[in-house]
Amino acid sequence: MRNLISRLWVIVLIMLGMVAPCYAEKIVIEGSTTVLPIAQRAAEVFMDSNPAADISVRGGGSGVGIASLIDGTCDIADASRPIKDSELEKAASNGRSPKANVVAMDGICVVVNTANAVNGLTRKQVKDIYTGKISNWKEAGGSDSKIVVISRDSSSGTFEAFGELVLKGEKARPDALLQASNQAVVSAVSRTPGAIGYAGLGYLTFSVKAIDIDGVKPSKESVLTGSYGIGRPLFMYTDGKPKGAVKNFIDFVLSERGQRLVEEEGFVGLK
Amino acid sequence: MRFYSVWLLAVCLVLACAGAQYSYAGEVDILVQKLVEKGILTPGEAQQIITETKEEVRKEVAQGKSYSLPQWVQNTKLKGDLRLRFQNKHEKAANDYSKDTNIGRVRVRLGLESKVNEKLLAGIGIATGSGDPRSTNISFGGYSSKKTVVLDYAYAKYAALPWLDLVGGKMLLKDVLWEPTDLIWDTDITPEGAALQFRKGLGEKADFFMNTGVLAVDTDTSSDNDAPMAYIIQPGIGYKLNDDVSLKGAFSFQAFDNVKSHTSSTYSSASNSGNSVKGTSSYMYDYSMINPALEVKIKQPFRMAGSNIETLKLFSEYVENLDVSKKASGFSAGFQFGHDKVSKWGDWQFKYIYAMLGRDAVLDVLPDSDRYGGKTAIRSHEGAFTFGLGKNTSFGIDVYRSERIGMAAKAPETLVQVDWNMKF
Numbered sequence: 192m193r194n195l196i197s198r199l200w201v202i203v204l205i206m207l208g209m210v211a212p213c214y215a216e217k218i219v220i221e222g223s224t225t226v227l228p229i230a231q232r233a234a235e236v237f238m239d240s241n242p243a244a245d246i247s248v249r250g251g252g253s254g255v256g257i258a259s260l261i262d263g264t265c266d267i268a269d270a271s272r273p274i275k276d277s278e279l280e281k282a283a284s285n286g287r288s289p290k291a292n293v294v295a296m297d298g299i300c301v302v303v304n305t306a307n308a309v310n311g312l313t314r315k316q317v318k319d320i321y322t323g324k325i326s327n328w329k330e331a332g333g334s335d336s337k338i339v340v341i342s343r344d345s346s347s348g349t350f351e352a353f354g355e356l357v358l359k360g361e362k363a364r365p366d367a368l369l370q371a372s373n374q375a376v377v378s379a380v381s382r383t384p385g386a387i388g389y390a391g392l393g394y395l396t397f398s399v400k401a402i403d404i405d406g407v408k409p410s411k412e413s414v415l416t417g418s419y420g421i422g423r424p425l426f427m428y429t430d431g432k433p434k435g436a437v438k439n440f441i442d443f444v445l446s447e448r449g450q451r452l453v454e455e456e457g458f459v460g461l462k
Numbered sequence: 463m464r465f466y467s468v469w470l471l472a473v474c475l476v477l478a479c480a481g482a483q484y485s486y487a488g489e490v491d492i493l494v495q496k497l498v499e500k501g502i503l504t505p506g507e508a509q510q511i512i513t514e515t516k517e518e519v520r521k522e523v524a525q526g527k528s529y530s531l532p533q534w535v536q537n538t539k540l541k542g543d544l545r546l547r548f549q550n551k552h553e554k555a556a557n558d559y560s561k562d563t564n565i566g567r568v569r570v571r572l573g574l575e576s577k578v579n580e581k582l583l584a585g586i587g588i589a590t591g592s593g594d595p596r597s598t599n600i601s602f603g604g605y606s607s608k609k610t611v612v613l614d615y616a617y618a619k620y621a622a623l624p625w626l627d628l629v630g631g632k633m634l635l636k637d638v639l640w641e642p643t644d645l646i647w648d649t650d651i652t653p654e655g656a657a658l659q660f661r662k663g664l665g666e667k668a669d670f671f672m673n674t675g676v677l678a679v680d681t682d683t684s685s686d687n688d689a690p691m692a693y694i695i696q697p698g699i700g701y702k703l704n705d706d707v708s709l710k711g712a713f714s715f716q717a718f719d720n721v722k723s724h725t726s727s728t729y730s731s732a733s734n735s736g737n738s739v740k741g742t743s744s745y746m747y748d749y750s751m752i753n754p755a756l757e758v759k760i761k762q763p764f765r766m767a768g769s770n771i772e773t774l775k776l777f778s779e780y781v782e783n784l785d786v787s788k789k790a791s792g793f794s795a796g797f798q799f800g801h802d803k804v805s806k807w808g809d810w811q812f813k814y815i816y817a818m819l820g821r822d823a824v825l826d827v828l829p830d831s832d833r834y835g836g837k838t839a840i841r842s843h844e845g846a847f848t849f850g851l852g853k854n855t856s857f858g859i860d861v862y863r864s865e866r867i868g869m870a871a872k873a874p875e876t877l878v879q880v881d882w883n884m885k886f
Binding site for chain 2: 219274276284
């Protein structure tokens with residue numbers, strides 16, 4: 192038995208030695224599920240035009256990605272929020288220097304049926320509608336009709352962003368109709384006269400009416416300038432200034448082509 | 463023009479580094495907005511510059527805080543916990559004689575982990591205890607006698623490559639093996655020897671890992687010159703089916719060599735109540751165990767029914783000792799649901815495990831010491847409920863209902879443990 196085990200150990204060590212060279216120039220990306228579609232799509236297109244590139248993309252959440260960057264187990268941490276002070280302190284004590292690279296903006300439009308007379312709401316009113324404090328359009332400047340609340344399923348990044356930027360951590364009313372995609376929300380609102388929903392700016396169509404929030408129209412420019420209240424930057428954090436293969440990838444994401452991919456995924460591009 | 467704007471921003475960044483950090487962030491905003499108005503920067507570039515500059519300033523402030531601490535403090539983490547326990551054990555023997563034992567216990571663990579350099583980590587931990595490898599509890603009594611503290615672990619961990627760690631010393635169990643339940647190994651055991659941990663991502667959904675180790679089980683004795691050793695190899699895979707469902711599975715081979723004829727440990731239940739023995743205290747067999755194990759984790763499993771329960775885990779493992787033909791297998795199966803971690807007020811978790819171990823399925827110095835005293839030849843139900851009382855403190859109640867199998871008497875036993883846990 193001991194001989195068998197000794198041989199197994201030798202085999203294991205040889206296997207480990209053999210796979211070692213495979214790791215050259217590999218990029219590991221981990222983090223936010225919101226940024227995940229951007230990272231996945233960009234990685235696919237980047238690898239198509241750079242066959243030597245080997246990019247592995249994982250979700251897990253912003254906190255997980257940043258923790259991995261601090262521990263040195265990933266090269267790029269996707270994040271839908273800025274790094275926390277506690278994480279920066281931990282990074283500094285681990286000898287890491289997280290560098291924020293803004294790659295896109297996440298802008299969320301609040302949409303209503305085209306037959307609805309309401310053209311604008313405050314963020315507080317939207318919150319009150321979603322938490323059930325306002326249930327009739329007449330309480331928000333509209334006609335006397337029941338509000339049908341449409342939301343995204345809890346696994347979506349848009350749901351997470353809306354919860355953070357509008358609901359401020361409160362839960363949506365339990366009878367909200369959950370939809371699996373931005374397109375499904377737009378479609379449901381377009382078919383339901385009293386409906387209200389929300390979707391990424393890139394998914395807006397003429398079949399619904401995007402309303403002003405706190406007097407500001409949702410648009411690429413208002414999201415980019417920060418004047419529209421339901422928007423946030425999306426990050427790819429690197430350890431220090433990006434170098435080598437990581438720099439090539441970040442440069443690609445920020446290029447015209449990369450930013451087109453960002454918009455195709457429903458986010459607001461920086462170009 | 464573009465060069466001018468970049469130069470202007472660079473000058474401002476230098477000023478920021480010179481100290482006027484907070485007020486500077488606002489000035490950059492104004493400057494960048496002016497450049498947007500003049501068409502030098504696009505709104506997207508402006509957003510990028512403003513956000514990244516603010517982040518850079520925050521980082522410098524955080525680094526300032528961190529660098530103000532001595533280097534050894536920055537490189538060292540201190541952690542520990544305190545658990546106060548009341549325990550009731552109700553034992554019933556064949557002649558209907560029953561006995562209740564009530565004891566109070568305390569467990570204190572204190573550990574530090576220090577980064578020696580970029581790749582090397584040293585961990586040292588002390589804990590209450592009497593030397594029992596499966597327990598760091600110490601019972602109240604002895605007329606308030608002072609309690610003993612022992613070395614719990616002392617290891618070095620070397621990150622040889624991004625995908626390979628080498629660990630040596632008196633190690634933490636998680637650095638040697640992954641196990642979904644404590645069917646084979648009590649989680650308090652800190653194995654001694656050396657281990658290699660290998661991990662590799664297999665695309666975006668799967669991870670491969672392999673744990674291997676050579677462990678010292680006991681030293682030579684005058685009557686037995688071959689020291690018992692354990693050799694472990696455990697390949698496994700983690701797989702994420704979708705955002706809500708993930709699996710982790712492993713198959714281990716654990717060979718305990720030269721155990722046969724070796725004198726049993728004072729902490730084992732060998733003799734007539736544990737593994738088969740020759741004479742009064744020498745093990746009759748070696749233990750070459752195969753052990754498949756699987757865990758399924760589901761996030762928000764009852765969402766469709768309107769429930770907010772955060773996580774459901776289902777787990778099971780099987781063990782068989784290839785060196786023995788009878789009473790040589792065991793298995794456990796169970797589930798856990800509630801919050802993934804109990805870390806604040808109101809968080810809760812419930813766990814149930816059914817376990818069965820044949821008399822010679824595993825070496826009897828290994829299994830969970832609370833499950834019928836850590837003996838083999840048992841079957842047991844365990845239900846545990848944990849409730850968060852606040853940040854880093856929780857209340858727990860753990861009930862074991864166990865009995866012997868393959869023995870003349872079942873001798874059932876009920877163990878109730880009520881715990882107050884504090885982490886720091």
